[in-house]
Amino acid sequence: MTASIPDLLLGLPGWAALLAVFLLPALESSAFLGFLFPGEIAVILGGVAAAAGRMPLPVMIVAAILGAVIGDSIGYAIGKRWGHQMLHGTIGRLPLVRHELERHLESAKAFVRKRGPHAVFIGRFTAALRVLVPGLSGMAGLPYPTFLLYNVLGAVVWGTTFVVLGYFARNAWDRVAKDASHAGLALFAVIALGLITATVLKRRRERELDRER
Numbered sequence: 098m099t100a101s102i103p104d105l106l107l108g109l110p111g112w113a114a115l116l117a118v119f120l121l122p123a124l125e126s127s128a129f130l131g132f133l134f135p136g137e138i139a140v141i142l143g144g145v146a147a148a149a150g151r152m153p154l155p156v157m158i159v160a161a162i163l164g165a166v167i168g169d170s171i172g173y174a175i176g177k178r179w180g181h182q183m184l185h186g187t188i189g190r191l192p193l194v195r196h197e198l199e200r201h202l203e204s205a206k207a208f209v210r211k212r213g214p215h216a217v218f219i220g221r222f223t224a225a226l227r228v229l230v231p232g233l234s235g236m237a238g239l240p241y242p243t244f245l246l247y248n249v250l251g252a253v254v255w256g257t258t259f260v261v262l263g264y265f266a267r268n269a270w271d272r273v274a275k276d277a278s279h280a281g282l283a284l285f286a287v288i289a290l291g292l293i294t295a296t297v298l299k300r301r302r303e304r305e306l307d308r309e310r
């Protein structure tokens with residue numbers, strides 16, 4: 098039977114585990130790897146490796162934070178430089194998406210411009226937003242210093258929390274990963290529901306204003 102990615106990570110020597118804890122979060126938004134393998138699993142397993150004495154805990158935490166910050170910064174740069182071309186050249190070619198893409202994209206960018214710092218920080222804690230928010234921030238023109246500040250704050254909280262959880266969970270790391278995934282999905286659902294509600298209310302107000310005119 099082929100070993101799973103977590104099994105492979107758990108079998109790595111200390112230096113390789115440290116490299117994985119850096120690279121996998123870095124590749125989440127810069128290479129869209131987060132859609133396939135959430136970086137938080139690698140970070141949790143880094144904590145497990147630290148508990149086994151393969152690498153000091155603080156070193157694993159620093160690797161996770163740096164990977165998250167650097168990866169998101171690359172994602173921001175990609176979104177700023179090539180985001181529109183990538184979207185219109187891929188899903189934008191689909192007939193059902195082509196006519197609606199620009200309108201929804203402008204709404205998403207407007208939201209990031211208005212709530213950008215909060216989106217960057219909160220997005221760090223749910224897999225889908227970790228992949229999407231950095232590039233969208235670049236596309237929306239969110240100032241990089243602002244993006245970097247909240248990116249670093251989110252990465253410090255995220256990286257420290259999940260490495261420490263893995264360190265104390267040890268053999269129960271998979272339960273921690275599942276709970277984190279469920280919590281991330283719940284957070285994403287709350288955010289999505291809030292955005293949908295805000296959009297519906299905004300359109301209702303616009304229709305009422307049009308009728309009054």
